[in-house]
Amino acid sequence: MLNTLRKIVQEVNAAKDLKAALAIIVQRVKEAMGSQVCSVYLLDPESNRFVLMATEGLNKRSIGKVSMAPNEGLVGLVGTREEPLNLEHAADHPRYRYFAETGEERFASFLGAPIIHHRRVMGVLVVQQKERRQFDEGEEAFLVTMSAQLAGVIAHAEATGSIRGLGRQGKGTQEAKFVGVPGAPGAAVGTAVVVLPPADLDVVPDRTVDDIEAEVERFKQALEAVREDMRRLSSKLETQLRPEERALFDVYLMMLDDASIGMEVKRVIRTGQWAQGALRQVVMEHVTRFELMDDAYLRERASDVKDLGRRLLAYLQEERKQNLVYQENTILVSEELSPAMLGEVPEGKLVGLISVLGSGNSHVAILARAMGIPTVMGVVDLPYSKVDGIELIVDGYHGEVFTNPSALLRKQYSEVVEEERQLVKGLDALRSLPCETLDGQRMPLWVNTGLLADVTRAQERGAEGVGLYRTEVPFMINERFPSEKEQLAIYREQLAAFHPLPVTMRTLDIGGDKALSYFPIKESNPFLGWRGIRVTLDHPEIFLVQVRAMLKASEGLDNLRILLPMISGTHETEEALHLIHRAWGEVRDEGVDIPMPPVGVMIEIPAAVYQTKELSRQVDFLSVGSNDLTQYLLAVDRNNPRVADLYDYLHPAVLQALKKVVDDAHAEGKPVSICGEMAGDPAAAVLLLAMGFDSLSMNATNLPKVKWLLRQITMSKAKELLAQLMTIDNPQVIHSSLHLALRNLGLGRVINPAATIQA
Incomplete structure (x- = not known):
């Protein structure tokens, strides 16, 4: 059966469109099961009826004509109950419904299995037999397996079919909507430019x-x-x-x-x-x-x-290679976007990004947020090789992509784009003002940087320091480990650009989803593997060179802070501190006179949450990495579109962990900051303020929005809101309660300008 299944799936995958795919399915399943009839009914979302779309054994003229509502017939029953139905004599069942045009009165036995994709019932797969007999367990299991395999194929073919085959180059005229995962907020209307990976x-x-x-x-x-x-x-x-x-x-x-x-x-x-x-x-x-x-x-x-x-x-x-023509309003589309692809687009032409793979927390999405480019990730059903040159809308708020949008939809989204532009213009006036609540509580806003372009952006938006400088970026764009001298020059540039404001440099954090081509790490589970501090402690020669470069770069500036990633316990901190002191000693022996900089640890592993007090006693400050902490607490790979909707930093478990970290760090008299996507979400920033975080670090694009919102609220109101939300056990309810509370205070405008569009 497994071999048969594999062949059917391969044939279906190679089919040119949905119609051909369904014809193959009914023919092959009928042969494999030795039944007299095999039919596929698909749920039409517009009429909400199950429509006969393909059959072998029933009257072919009834295809597309016979349909039933979810509360009608055996097919409707299988679809609504979302489980298989196996009947020896179908006509005896109270839900049986007879359609004269199909000629199915001759068939007694009935076996139906629902076709479900991502919790959505897409249709029903049915086999029928003339003689009365109960299909056995093996046959039922085969049909269920078949429908599970076909769900993805049908979803993809269905999506692809809405664009394909409508004109010579597959450029259709129909409007179609594809759902992915929000990557970077904002909306864009533009032309698709498809970037192909080399030789795929x-x-x-x-x-x-x-x-x-x-x-x-x-x-x-x-x-x-x-x-x-x-x-x-x-x-x-x-x-x-x-x-x-x-x-x-x-x-x-x-x-x-x-x-x-x-x-x-x-x-x-x-x-x-x-x-x-x-x-x-x-x-x-x-x-x-x-x-x-x-x-x-x-x-x-x-x-x-x-x-x-x-x-x-x-x-x-x-x-x-270089023959890509970038339009004025380019929306870059690729199977897997890379930072290099973003860099190829001439300045001012890139308005949106779409990646078939990846999630809202992959590195390209983080980069897109830093650059302020609306992005949708994980649009797995988008037939992207067919959309080159057609008009698209990217909705980075809801994670939706529209192909060939209607004039009305285009007008609605163009208004959102303009509204966004006006909002950003209005927020620019805040640059020189402090981030302070209405009742006088100061909250320093820092930025996350990695590229040199981030520096100007951060300064333009009034950042008060760098909460996270990702040192792996220079390593990732190199073809070998950069030397001490090369690193020194890069770090010096960052420290000097922000002087006298503090710059927090995280030591090399590779592994997981960040690979170096010249230092490959092959692991079956990289997120729980050799990454962050684990790599650098195993390679002190890399760690020492990096720390020496950082220390030398800070000479005469004294605004360096060193941050250690992926710490899971006190022993790693001890080991790293020992190496940092050794590097400091070596640098001083070389005649470079610098004070020992503050050293901090990142709290991003659940184990570190429960050791916050002990870790606080070892270091000068703590910094929560909200992206990884959320990922590890919820056991969700943030780059996997299948589970991306489970990744939620407003989950009660995450909020409780954050509150515990702040309380424990403050009990030891140590400051604690938070970096990551959560800190840059204006609504979430209100909760972080109430928890008592000492600073928030985010991408520069979101800084004005966070500042605007925190300047419109009192600390006491924020604390009241937090206390109310900490009693809720459901992340969705937390989201809607938070947004509703902010809207009631007249503070909803920075959260989601596209909320009014009901597409």
Whole structure:
């Protein structure tokens, strides 16, 4: 059954649209189960009825015509109960409903399973049999497994179908909505520019070309280049491989032959498709064919074809790399956005970002928030290779993307964009004013930085210091570990830019979702693995060089604070302090006269929450990393769109942990700050103020909004609100109560300007 299932799913994945996918499903399931009928009913969200969309065994003319409400028929019952139904004689059931046009009166037995995707019932998969019989457990299990597998495929095909096949390049005219995860707040209206990862065949879009001969010539050159690579590889490995192993290269060369893949690709190019698109089409057809074969050896050949395809694509793209045309209002779309992609767009042209993978807390989203670019992450159903050049709307508040928006929707969102612009203009006036509540409580607002561009942005918005400087950024953009001298120059620039304000430099925090290409860490569970302080304590040579560079950079400025990430207990703090003192001694021996800077630890692991008092006695200050603390407390990988909606820093457990950290740190007379997304959320900042945090550190974009809100409220009102929310046990209720309370105080405008649009 497993083999059958795998084949069906592969065939369905390769189908060109939803209709074709459903036709394959009903045919293959009917064959696999030996039943006389297999049908798929899909729930139409507009009419809220289950519509017969494909069948093998019933009258095909009833497809699209027969439908039933959720409270009608056996199909409606399976859909509403959200569980399988197995009946020996369907007509005896009180919910049975007969449709003359389907011709189903001949079938007695009925087995139906709901198709559910992310808690949403999408349809029902049904098999029927003429003779009366109970389908056995194995058959029921197969149908349930099949519908679970198909839910994702149907969701994707359904979404894709709303854009695909409506015009030569797949540029449709219908408005469609795709839901992802909010990445960075704001709204944008613009044109999609799809950025493809290097040499990834799956995501090559369709594109038409006029000069067909030039395209054929480009492909011929790529073919020759790959042939040359193969010959060179073969002779290079002559001494290391046996002749039969080297024969693989001959197989590759044969595949590249004009009588094989080469000829097919040229044929597709001649239909007007560009070389990359033609290559994808041909390679994918071969791969699908190989993957469906029963023979394991032949199945493996699929990866050979893929490999060849990627090699050819790499050559085709090499020449075309810089050919992206950035529109005035560019919305960058990619399977997985990278910081480098953002950097490629000319200044002033980037208005929005869409990433198919990733979540609201991946690094690109954090960067986007720092840059103030509306972003939606994790839009897994968006057929992004088909949207190049079409008009899009990005709603970073709700995590929604609209393709081909109607004139009305475009007008509504254009108004939101303008409203945002006016709000930002109004907030600029706050720059020189202190962040102080109506009853005189001061709250220093610091910034998180990592890029040099952050410095200007932070100063323009009136930051009072740096609560978190991510030192891994210079490491991530390098091709080797930066030397002490190189690090010194970078750190000096940061310290000097903010002098005399404090700059908190976090020691190297790699691992988890932050990788260095020249220092790969391969782990099956990186978030619970070798990351942060664990890496640097295991590599004192990296840690000492970094701390020495920081200390030397602070000479004559004396505004450095050192912060240790991922601390899970007192022993790690002791070890790190020992190394910092050693580096300080070495630097002083070299004649650099600097005082010992304050050292702090990050509270981002639950273990550290319960050791706050002990840790406070060892260090000068504490800083809560709200992103990681939330992730670890709730056991939610913040980069996984499937569970992204469970990641919530207003969860009661998170609020209680934060309150405990502040109380315990203050009991030891130590200041505690908080950095991360929570600190930059104006509504959440009210609660952090009430808890007693000594400073908030956020991305520069949100600083004016937080300052505006905190200047409109009293400390006593904030404390009253916090006390009320700490009694609630449901995160959603906490959110709505908080927002309602702020709206009632007339303070809702900085939270979400797009709230009025009911799209």
